[in-house]
Amino acid sequence: GDSVTQTEGLVTLTEGLPVMLNCTYQSTYSPFLFWYVQHLNEAPKLLLKSFTDNKRPEHQGFHATLHKSSSSFHLQKSSAQLSDSALYYCALSVNAGAKLTFGGGTRLTVRP
Amino acid sequence: AQTIHQWPVAEIKAVGSPLSLGCTIKGKSSPNLYWYWQATGGTLQQLFYSITVGQVESVVQLNLSASRPKDDQFILSTEKLLLSHSGFYLCAWSLDWGQDTQYFGPGTRLLVL
Structure with a gap:
């Protein structure tokens, strides 16, 4: 079956430092990859998703590149902000179905 | 604009009691609908999805059931709650899948005691 692995459960950074959250996946098909962000006591919302034409998605300073060779979709940002503190989920879906499979999540804490 | 409403906001229930959670989507016809569960400190687990009225597919078995009685309504229920049902229940919609x-x-936050 499909699976998503986020190796870091907790990441703590100082404001202004670069962010990189890891995401690797396993899928029988060629999947779509997503990053969802969930702030405290809020519902998850989409941060960005992979494109079929291999363009690099970007939103709010975050970007991610789908590398099919390494089955990865790592999330990056050049400079962390305090407001980036949240729970980040990597997720996978395939075109043939309605299932969205989430990774375990990474809690990012940005401190001054 | 589409709006999604869930009720109740929070519930405290006893083990063995019944449960019904609701979700309504306004401003979008024939959406795909989903139920998710998030244990405290845990990841999001997709429970059910529905592509059309009257049709619901189960993704995992957690002694819960779901129904879609109307195009814009999705209901999650059980006749007998377990302690393990505690958590955060999220409804979601999409235009299509993939x-x-x-x-x-x-x-909806649910605490089972």
Whole structure:
């Protein structure tokens, strides 16, 4: 079956430092990859998703590149902000179905 | 604009009691609908999805059931709650599946004692 692995459960950074959250996946098909962000006591919302034409998605300073060779979709940002503190989920879906499979999540804490 | 509403906002229930959680989507006809569960400190687990009225597919078995009685309504229920049912229940919708974004509702917090 499909699976998503986020190796870091907790990441703590100082404001202004670069962010990189890891995401690797396993899928029988060629999947779509997503990053969802969930702030405290809020519902998850989409941060960005992979494109079929291999363009690099970007939103709010975050970007991610789908590398099919390494089955990865790592999330990056050049400079962390305090407001980036949240729970980040990597997720996978395939075109043939309605299932969205989430990774375990990474809690990012940005401190001054 | 589409809006998604979940009710109740929070519930405290006794083990063995019944449960019914609701979700309504306004401003979008024939959406795909989903139920998710998030244990405290845990990841999001998709429970059910529905593509059309009257049709619901189960993704995992957690002694819960779901129904879609109307195009814009999705209900999650059980006749007998377990302690393990505690958590955060989220409803979501999308236009299609695959590459389509899922939009989540505000959620219902459930505590089973």
